[in-house]
Amino acid sequence: MSVVSTKPLTVAVVGATGVVGGTMIRMLRERRFPIGDLRLLASARSAGRAVDVDGTPYVVQEATPEAFEGVDIALFSAGGDTSKSLAPEAARRGATVIDNSSAWRMDPDVPLVVSQVNPDDLEAHEGIIANPNCSTMQLVPVLMALRDAVGIERVVVDTYQAVSGTGAKAIRELQAQVEQHVAERALESSVYPHQIAFNALPQVDVFLENGYTKEEWKVVTESRKILHLPELRVSCTAVRVPVFVAHSEAVHVETVEPLTPDRARTLFAAVPGVVVQDDPTTATYPLATEAAGSDEIFVGRVRQDPSIPGDRGIAFWVVSDNLRKGAATNAVQLAEILVERGWVRAAAARNAAGSPA
Numbered sequence: 566m567s568v569v570s571t572k573p574l575t576v577a578v579v580g581a582t583g584v585v586g587g588t589m590i591r592m593l594r595e596r597r598f599p600i601g602d603l604r605l606l607a608s609a610r611s612a613g614r615a616v617d618v619d620g621t622p623y624v625v626q627e628a629t630p631e632a633f634e635g636v637d638i639a640l641f642s643a644g645g646d647t648s649k650s651l652a653p654e655a656a657r658r659g660a661t662v663i664d665n666s667s668a669w670r671m672d673p674d675v676p677l678v679v680s681q682v683n684p685d686d687l688e689a690h691e692g693i694i695a696n697p698n699c700s701t702m703q704l705v706p707v708l709m710a711l712r713d714a715v716g717i718e719r720v721v722v723d724t725y726q727a728v729s730g731t732g733a734k735a736i737r738e739l740q741a742q743v744e745q746h747v748a749e750r751a752l753e754s755s756v757y758p759h760q761i762a763f764n765a766l767p768q769v770d771v772f773l774e775n776g777y778t779k780e781e782w783k784v785v786t787e788s789r790k791i792l793h794l795p796e797l798r799v800s801c802t803a804v805r806v807p808v809f810v811a812h813s814e815a816v817h818v819e820t821v822e823p824l825t826p827d828r829a830r831t832l833f834a835a836v837p838g839v840v841v842q843d844d845p846t847t848a849t850y851p852l853a854t855e856a857a858g859s860d861e862i863f864v865g866r867v868r869q870d871p872s873i874p875g876d877r878g879i880a881f882w883v884v885s886d887n888l889r890k891g892a893a894t895n896a897v898q899l900a901e902i903l904v905e906r907g908w909v910r911a912a913a914a915r916n917a918a919g920s921p922a
């Protein structure tokens with residue numbers, strides 16, 4: 566789906582020099598989002614630098630509160646601190662912010678939305694909308710299918726996450742370590758606490774007091790919020806692997822009612838944006854290398870989990886491009902829904918109507 570015609574909007578991309586910001590700019594162009602004025606914002610370090618957009622150089626400006634004057638939609642992917650300080654400034658100036666950081670996701674007044682799961686939650690926005698974490702993003706559309714058909718009791722998910730999830734520096738670190746290995750030189754690590762090349766790190770983000778990492782806990786809390794299942798039992802182990810793009814997940818779900826793998830495949834295939842790739846006889850299953858560059862969520866290896874009695878256990882493998890559906894594509898899809906439903910400046914309009922004359 567993409568927006569075909571509407572009044573051209575002023576769109577700001579905050580973090581435009583980053584990996585996600587760059588993908589957002591590509592997505593806006595690919596999906597023909599109705600842009601009148603495109604403002605590329607980043608830190609003072611990048612101000613004045615030119616970014617090529619379809620052959621046209623755009624000069625990056627520093628993200629300051631004033632840079633959001635006249636902006637209709639602001640797509641943020643410049644880290645939590647930037648979002649905390651600047652998203653309210655943008656919203657105060659009438660912009661609707663779609664924020665990629667974790668700064669606002671669990672705020673009860675901020676909708677946390679996956680385009681094909683809970684788009685109606687966008688209506689209540691007060692100027693800031695949160696885009697979920699990439700690991701949660703690819704999981705919940707698939708869980709939604711099970712929730713709606715047979716109910717879900719418990720989810721256990723183990724992730725195999727690409728380095729691009731950490732940003733541009735991590736991509737360079739993996740590339741450099743592979744080259745150092747080939748050249749038989751010592752491997753240098755600065756982004757991750759250990760070498761990432763030829764390794765699997767059971768740490769994504771910082772540790773919390775409960776022994777989980779912040780990334781693992783995001784999957785738990787964000788899934789509950791998006792699926793409107795506040796009591797859902799979820800556990801996650803998040804692992805960083807030496808893959809450049811696309812996260813993979815091994816998922817085990819305990820359902821309320823019995824479910825066969827065949828029915829699960831049918832349910833998954835009916836979700837918009839989900840593609841089933843599942844034929845063990847031809848070694849067909851989702852792969853990070855093939856998912857990279859696509860907007861879809863790929864599901865395979867669907868099988869009965871015999872450790873759950875009564876055919877109420879189902880296991881599967883989910884892969885998606887963390888930079889596209891996991892971040893930029895969903896953000897642009899949310900912007901498209903705002904445009905289609907007339908909710909772009911909804912909060913600003915409500916506030917103006919409510920303010921004294």
Ligand SMILES: NC(=O)c1ccc[n+]([C@@H]2O[C@H](COP(=O)([O-])OP(=O)(O)OC[C@H]3O[C@@H](n4cnc5c(N)ncnc54)[C@H](OP(=O)(O)O)[C@@H]3O)[C@@H](O)[C@H]2O)c1
Nearest residue numbers: 580582583584585607608611642643644666730732733892
């Ligand atoms: N990568 C993913 O898969 C993914 C998925 C979902 C969400 N996210 C989130 O998206 C955000 C960006 O991730 P990334 O992977 O694109 O990182 P990145 O490649 O390191 O890019 C960071 C961007 O943020 C900008 N920035 C940093 N400090 C700033 C400041 N004080 N004011 C304005 N801009 C500032 C940088 O601008 P300069 O060039 O000026 O430094 C750069 O454009 C993070 O919050 C991350 O958690 C990432």
